[in-house]
Amino acid sequence: MKNLYMNVFASLIIFAAILIAVFSWLNYMMLREMQGNQQQELWNLVENNVMTDMQTVDKAYLYFDESYTEKMEKELKSLRNYYKKNPEVETWDIAAIKERTEMEFYIIDTTNTIIKTTYQPAQGLDFNECCEKFAKLLNERRAQETFVSDGLDNSAATKDLWKYGYIATADHQYILELGVPLSDTQLFKSFNFFDSSASLKEKYNDLKDIRIISSEGFFLESSDDKESIHDMPKTWQSTYNKAVESGKAQRYESELKNGKKMIYRFKPYTAENRRGNSTDRVIYTAYTNDTEMAMLKESRRQLEVMLAVAFVTSIMALLIIFKIFTRPLRLATYDVLTNVYNRAFYLQQMHKMMQNKQKYPIGLLLMDLDNFKQVNDQFGHPVGDEVLKQFAQILHQNIEKGHYVVRFGGDEFGIILEKATEQKMIQLSQKIMNSVHDKTGECWNLLTTSIGGAIQQCEDETENSLFARADDALYKTKKKGKDGYTYAA
Known part of the structure; x- marks a missing residue:
């Protein structure tokens, strides 16, 4: 961009x-x-x-x-x-x-x-x-x-x-x-x-x-x-x-x-x-x-x-x-609240990376904040919005070059990884969870992070398939008790 x-x-x-x-x-x-x-x-x-x-x-x-x-x-x-x-x-x-x-x-x-x-x-x-x-x-x-x-x-x-x-x-x-x-x-x-x-x-x-x-x-x-x-x-x-x-x-x-x-x-x-x-x-x-x-x-x-x-x-x-010209372009590319990429960019970037003939394995991490609804209900939506902004900053602070942070809506976020390996995804997930644990404040005491990850299995695997596998891994994390990471093998 x-x-x-x-x-x-x-x-x-x-x-x-x-x-x-x-x-x-x-x-x-x-x-x-x-x-x-x-x-x-x-x-x-x-x-x-x-x-x-x-x-x-x-x-x-x-x-x-x-x-x-x-x-x-x-x-x-x-x-x-x-x-x-x-x-x-x-x-x-x-x-x-x-x-x-x-x-x-x-x-x-x-x-x-x-x-x-x-x-x-x-x-x-x-x-x-x-x-x-x-x-x-x-x-x-x-x-x-x-x-x-x-x-x-x-x-x-x-x-x-x-x-x-x-x-x-x-x-x-x-x-x-x-x-x-x-x-x-x-x-x-x-x-x-x-x-x-x-x-x-x-x-x-x-x-x-x-x-x-x-x-x-x-x-x-x-x-x-x-x-x-x-x-x-x-x-x-x-x-x-x-x-x-x-x-x-x-x-x-x-x-x-x-x-x-x-x-x-x-x-x-x-x-x-x-x-x-x-x-x-x-x-x-x-x-x-x-x-x-x-x-x-x-x-x-x-x-x-x-x-x-x-x-x-x-x-x-x-x-x-x-x-003036780039304002609508930015609105079409970035999430207004958190200033990370939005779903439109996610789809465009995934398509671009999958079309690359010399592409490396693409990884996708999907995550959300556990108990975020409780924060909204207990502290109000302005506090909830501030939490989302700080969480987006946490994600940015932990990614490397070739990683893209995306907000899909609500408290649902994702990270696209170029040249992904299972080890890199585990390390990144752990850093994110640790950063959330380290946050202080009454509202943050209620929050943890559930993460699911998947790596493109073959060149022909589509974005829909990759997203579905990562989403399924996220679901398994929540089912296991939240505040963890699951990899879709």
């Missing part, structure tokens, strides 16, 4: 543990999903901020562009006409051109090399080496005779932001170029997405880097010595190229220590008013998962607290449920 109680309690514990584990796992997964959504929202927020700023800048520069474009077109057409009169560009006074136009002047030959310029950092720059896409574009522009103006772009030589205009000479030998740096203009100071990017990095701890990459793979306004995608790792370059080729956002991750990682994202951007390759860009952002790790750490702490509280609460609830 103890095993039954333990099994019931263990089942309730396992059920509660599974329930807590399932709910905890669901809560954890919901939290992970929420954190993933928050991370995605952060990415979208940052990138949309940068895109909005770039759109604002592009629109502002579009208006700014008109005045510069008109002036550039006028000056470049004038220089192309001058080229017709003097095609020897080596003799040109480019310093005077810069002074007149208030712009830097460049001459690009058929090899896409700047052979003459007022801007010394660009002298000798070969676009075939640094800017393959732009070199192809120059070849197309050299074949035309129209003026072309690019939008916001970065200098191939210094990587800062410029405005450029181009026109090819009539003989298609050169491209004449004018450029003006934008970083010193009031417009740039008013509409500068680099300042916005810096403020975003200050605002969001996970955001570690924001860069704008030109169509040629150069970083606009680079804050370190990394000037182009070629200065970055191979995986970085590969992901960037996928974003450019697909026109869709791409990302990759690199693992750091202790579960931390870096997330790199590339999002293509094209201005609403496209002006050459300069308005095709990629927004690059780099994030850590520090916030996610902190949230996971906190969520694990909360989960541990929740599990502890849930476990303690569940144990308390289970103890109450167990007590």
Whole structure:
């Protein structure tokens, strides 16, 4: 019966543990999903901020562009006409051109090399080496005779932001170029997405880097010595190229220590008013998962607290449920008055023992208290009930492991013995009778014990047969004068 109680309690514990584990796992997964959504929202927020700023800048520069474009077109057409009169560009006074136009002047030959310029950092720059896409574009522009103006772009030589205009000479030998740096203009100071990017990095701890990459793979306004995608790792370059080729956002991750990682994202951007390759860009952002790790750490702490509280609460609830649940089970198993097994348990236990294929001989002792009716009549039923309780205690004190005390009703008790022998039954009976003799008290002076015993004669003997033989032995004891033991041979 103890095993039954333990099994019931263990089942309730396992059920509660599974329930807590399932709910905890669901809560954890919901939290992970929420954190993933928050991370995605952060990415979208940052990138949309940068895109909005770039759109604002592009629109502002579009208006700014008109005045510069008109002036550039006028000056470049004038220089192309001058080229017709003097095609020897080596003799040109480019310093005077810069002074007149208030712009830097460049001459690009058929090899896409700047052979003459007022801007010394660009002298000798070969676009075939640094800017393959732009070199192809120059070849197309050299074949035309129209003026072309690019939008916001970065200098191939210094990587800062410029405005450029181009026109090819009539003989298609050169491209004449004018450029003006934008970083010193009031417009740039008013509409500068680099300042916005810096403020975003200050605002969001996970955001570690924001860069704008030109169509040629150069970083606009680079804050370190990394000037182009070629200065970055191979995986970085590969992901960037996928974003450019697909026109869709791409990302990759690199693992750091202790579960931390870096997330790199590339999002293509094209201005609403496209002006050459300069308005095709990629927004690059780099994030850590520090916030996610902190949230996971906190969520694990909360989960541990929740599990502890849930476990303690569940144990308390289970103890109450167990007590409520086992009460009727106990009533069906134990005698209410004496707290020994009842007849229902006796039948169940006998059936179980007799079904055991490797069973040992089963013994049964039946006994009652001689003169118990006299005690009830003389001292009252409450005293009689107390006598029955004490007698049950006597039986418990004298039995060994594998013995089961049963009350059949009234003053009739029994003991089931596993591995029974005639000698063991005699010894146990004598101990019980001696214990009753040793009891003191007026009522106990009237009481003795009559006992009858039987051992299962063969494996096929039934409980009814065994009980009948033990009962017959008890009857013989009483007939002989009570206060003794009779064995049914």
